[in-house]
Amino acid sequence: MFILIVGCGRVGSSVARAMLREGHEVSCLDEDPESHARLEVGLDKGWEDHGGHFTVGAGLETDALVAAGIEKADAFIASTDGDNTNIVIAQIAQRRYEVPTVIARILDPLRAEWYQRQGVHTICPTRVAIDMLESAVRDGAQRNGAGGANTQPEAV
Amino acid sequence: MYIMVVGAGKVGWNLTRELLEKGHEVTVIESNRRRYLMVEQELEHNITYGDASELWVLERAGIQRADMVIAVTGDDEDNMLICQVAREKYEVGQVIARVNNPRNREHFDLLGIKPVVSATDLILRLIEHEVPEYGLIHLLDLQEEQLEIIEMLLGQDSVVTGRRVGDLEMPEGSLLISVLRDGKGFVPGPETVLEAGDEILAVLDPGREDDLKQLFGPGGGNGAGTDG
Numbered sequence: 001m002f003i004l005i006v007g008c009g010r011v012g013s014s015v016a017r018a019m020l021r022e023g024h025e026v027s028c029l030d031e032d033p034e035s036h037a038r039l040e041v042g043l044d045k046g047w048e049d050h051g052g053h054f055t056v057g058a059g060l061e062t063d064a065l066v067a068a069g070i071e072k073a074d075a076f077i078a079s080t081d082g083d084n085t086n087i088v089i090a091q092i093a094q095r096r097y098e099v100p101t102v103i104a105r106i107l108d109p110l111r112a113e114w115y116q117r118q119g120v121h122t123i124c125p126t127r128v129a130i131d132m133l134e135s136a137v138r139d140g141a142q143r144n145g146a147g148g149a150n151t152q153p154e155a156v
Numbered sequence: 157m158y159i160m161v162v163g164a165g166k167v168g169w170n171l172t173r174e175l176l177e178k179g180h181e182v183t184v185i186e187s188n189r190r191r192y193l194m195v196e197q198e199l200e201h202n203i204t205y206g207d208a209s210e211l212w213v214l215e216r217a218g219i220q221r222a223d224m225v226i227a228v229t230g231d232d233e234d235n236m237l238i239c240q241v242a243r244e245k246y247e248v249g250q251v252i253a254r255v256n257n258p259r260n261r262e263h264f265d266l267l268g269i270k271p272v273v274s275a276t277d278l279i280l281r282l283i284e285h286e287v288p289e290y291g292l293i294h295l296l297d298l299q300e301e302q303l304e305i306i307e308m309l310l311g312q313d314s315v316v317t318g319r320r321v322g323d324l325e326m327p328e329g330s331l332l333i334s335v336l337r338d339g340k341g342f343v344p345g346p347e348t349v350l351e352a353g354d355e356i357l358a359v360l361d362p363g364r365e366d367d368l369k370q371l372f373g374p375g376g377g378n379g380a381g382t383d384g
Binding site (some may be wrong): 082083085 | 158209210212230237241244259267
C-alpha cells in the first residue's frame with residue numbers, strides 16, 4: 001500500500017515509521033525541512049535508506065501533493081498541526097484525487113463530529129482524551145466505593 | 157438582512173461599516189483580542205470576539221438565522237471552511253469568500269464555495285483593462301450561466317472598422333451588445349458603421365474568444381464565423 005502522510009510532527013512521524021516497518025511504501029510531506037529528522041528517530045539508518053520518501057511543501061499546494069505521490073496513494077493521512085488545513089486537504093484527497101482511504105486528525109471535537117457525518121474519516125485526539133479522562137474518573141470513584149447516582153456525570 | 161462577517165481586518169471592518177450604513181444587521185467576528193478591542197470602540201455590539209472556525213462561536217453569533225456569511229480573514233483555509241459549514245451545516249443562503257492566494261481558488265471551487273473575491277485577480281483585471289495591448293478584456297464571467305462578456309478596442313487596422321454591423325458575420329454563440337464611442341454607449345443596429353476607437357461589448361459562450369479576436373482584431377476577419 002502507498003501511504004501519504006501530510007504533517008510530519010510527533011503523530012505523523014510515528015505513524016509513518018510504523019507503516020514503513022509493516023512493509024508499506026510511505027511518503028511524507030511537510031513544510032518544515034527539519035521535520036525529516038523526526039522521521040529518523042529510533043531508526044538505525046536514514047529514512048530514505050529504509051525506502052521512505054520525504055517532500056518539503058505545503059499540503060495546500062497541488063504541486064507538492066502531486067510530487068509527494070497523491071495520485072497513486074492508497075491511503076492519505078492529514079496530520080498537520082492545523083485543524084483547518086487537515087480538513088481542507090482531506091477533502092482535496094477525497095474529492096479531487098479519489099484516494100480510497102482518507103483520514104484527518106481534527107482536534108476540535110464539534111467539527112470532528114460534523115465532518116465525520118459528512119463522510120470524512122476523522123480522528124479526534126481531544127475526544128479520545130475526554131472519554132479516557134471521564135472513564136478514569138468514574139473508575140476511580142467506583143473503586144473508592146463512592147458509586148451511586150450522585151457520581152453520574154452531568155450532561156455537558 | 158442579517159449578515160455575518162468573519163475577520164475584522166481592513167476589509168472586514170470597512171465592509172461591516174458600509175453594510176451597517178446600508179441598514180443591515182451585521183455581526184463581525186474577530187479572533188485577535190487586540191484587534192477586537194480596537195474595532196469594538198467603534199462598532200460596539202456589532203463585533204464579537206472568538207475564532208469563527210469553532211462552531212459554537214458561529215452559533216453564539218447567531219449563524220442559524222444569518223442570511224449571508226462573508227468570510228474575509230487573511231487565511232484561506234479559514235475562509236473556505238467557515239463558508240462550507242455556513243452553507244452545508246447551517247444552510248445559510250448566501251456565502252462569499254475572500255481568496256488571499258489565487259492558487260487556492262481551485263480548492264474553493266472543489267468545496268463548492270462561490271462567489272469568491274480575490275484582490276490579486278481584481279487588480280489583474282484592472283491592469284488588463286488599463287493596458288490595451290491585451291486586446292480582449294474579460295468584463296464578466298457568468299460561470300453558472302456559461303456566458304461571458306468581453307470588451308474590445310477597435311484599431312485602425314481592424315478589418316471591421318468602417319463596416320456595417322449588419323454585414324458582420326458574428327461567430328455562432330456570440331452577440332454584439334453595445335458600442336462605446338466618445339464616452340457614450342449605445343446598442344448598435346444593423347446600419348451602425350464601426351469606427352476606429354470604438355469599444356465594443358459582446359456576450360459570448362466561453363471559448364469563443366479566439367473567433368471574436370479573429371473577426372475584430374487587426375488584419376483578421378477572413379474566415380471568422382465560417383464555422384458558425
